[in-house]
Amino acid sequence: DADVTQTPRNRITKTGKRIMLECSQTKGHDRMYWYRQDPGLGLRLIYYSFDVKDINKGEISDGYSVSRQAQAKFSLSLESAIPNQTALYFCATSDRRGANTGELFFGEGSRLTVL
Amino acid sequence: AQSVSQHNHHVILSEAASLELGCNYSYGGTVNLFWYVQYPGQHLQLLLKYFSGDPLVKGIKGFEAEFIKSKFSFNLRKPSVQWSDTAEYFCAAVIYNQGGKLIFGQGTELSVKP
Numbered sequence: 001d002a003d004v005t006q007t008p009r010n011r012i013t014k015t016g017k018r019i020m021l022e023c024s025q026t027k028g029h030d031r032m033y034w035y036r037q038d039p040g041l042g043l044r045l046i047y048y049s050f051d052v053k054d055i056n057k058g059e060i061s062d063g064y065s066v067s068r069q070a071q072a073k074f075s076l077s078l079e080s081a082i083p084n085q086t087a088l089y090f091c092a093t094s095d096r097r098g099a100n101t102g103e104l105f106f107g108e109g110s111r112l113t114v115l
Numbered sequence: 116a117q118s119v120s121q122h123n124h125h126v127i128l129s130e131a132a133s134l135e136l137g138c139n140y141s142y143g144g145t146v147n148l149f150w151y152v153q154y155p156g157q158h159l160q161l162l163l164k165y166f167s168g169d170p171l172v173k174g175i176k177g178f179e180a181e182f183i184k185s186k187f188s189f190n191l192r193k194p195s196v197q198w199s200d201t202a203e204y205f206c207a208a209v210i211y212n213q214g215g216k217l218i219f220g221q222g223t224e225l226s227v228k229p
Contacts, residue, residue, distance in 0.1 A: 004158075035219075040124065042205060042219035043159075058216070090158065103149075104217060106159040 003027045004107035006091050012113045019078040021110045023091030030096065032074040033104065034058075034066060037088040046089075049074055081114045088112075117142045119208050121220035128196050129228050136191040136223050138206030148189040149207040149217070150180055159205065165189060176200070198229045 004025045013019055023032065030051050035043040035058075045058030047066040055066055063085060067075045078085055088111050092104040122137035140146060150162040163174025170182040180191045189206060206220040 040221055042119075042121075042221045043217075044219070045216055048216065103161065103164065108158040 004091055004093055004105055006089075006107040006110045008110060009108065010111045012115065013081055014115050015080075015082055017081050017114075019081050019112065021076045021089055021091075021112070023074045023076070023107055025072050025091075025093045025105075025107075027093055027105060028071075028095075029093035029105070030071060031094045032068070033092040033094075034064075034074070034076045035090045035092065036060070037090060037109075043090065046076065078112075078114075081112075083114045086112060086114045117208065117218055119206055119218050119220040121204075121206050121223050123223045124221065125224045125226070127226045127228065130198055131195045132227075134191070134193040134196045134200075134225070136204055136206075136225070138189045138191065138220055139187050140189065140206075140208045140218075141187065142208070147209045148180075148182060149209075150174065150178070150189075150191050151205045151207060151219075153203045153205065153222075155202065162191075162204070196225075196227050198227045201225060201227045 007022050033048040034046040036046055037043045044060050046060055046064050047058055049055045049068045052068050055068060065077045088109050090109050091107040094104045118141045120139045148165045151159040152162045153159045162178055163172050163180055165172045165182045173179045178193050180189055182189050203222050203224045205222050207217045209217050
């Protein structure tokens with residue numbers, strides 16, 4: 001079983017719909033991240049959380065919100081999806097040492113298509 | 116703002132050819148540098164990392180990278196590629212003690228022809 005699990009793996013939705021992407025981890029890490037990947041742009045950080053009570057915006061947080069329901073769960077929401085949010089979304093985790101050194105563990109990705 | 120640049124967007128090689136993928140970062144202080152690999156349909160995996168010490172680091176599957184501070188570079192190399200190396204490769208950097216906020220390059224897609 002994967003240490004970092006994302007659901008759904010694929011989702012097609014329509015403009016204006018609310019979408020939630022979920023991430024759960026069994027690594028016991030306290031730090032979790034959401035990235036989006038777009039061709040030619042690499043990965044960009046949307047939100048990150050150092051623990052349940054600490055949530056921070058990344059470089060492209062507009063149009064997104066997150067919820068850290070427990071240490072092991074970190075959800076990303078698109079309140080009203082738009083086509084330019086079509087992308088591959090990755091959840092990642094790290095422990096405290098990894099957060100300082102940049103060693104992250106990634107989930108398998110959630111491909112979202114907004115029509 | 117800190118940034119990471121990868122020079123090649125798509126590289127096509129034949130098996131047994133040598134590989135070098137360029138990566139430059141823009142920050143004058145202490146950085147940690149990484150190469151991640153994403154095989155088709157899979158998640159990102161750490162290929163190798165540089166924190167300090169020997170600037171030539173070796174990773175998995177025969178890959179290595181050299182940190183050249185004066186050039187702000189961290190190029191990835193492999194003497195002889197295999198078809199199974201077909202993947203997308205991402206260079207990434209994190210400023211020490213910046214909470215693991217990895218800054219990724221644009222990615223380089225490597226296609227190896229059998």
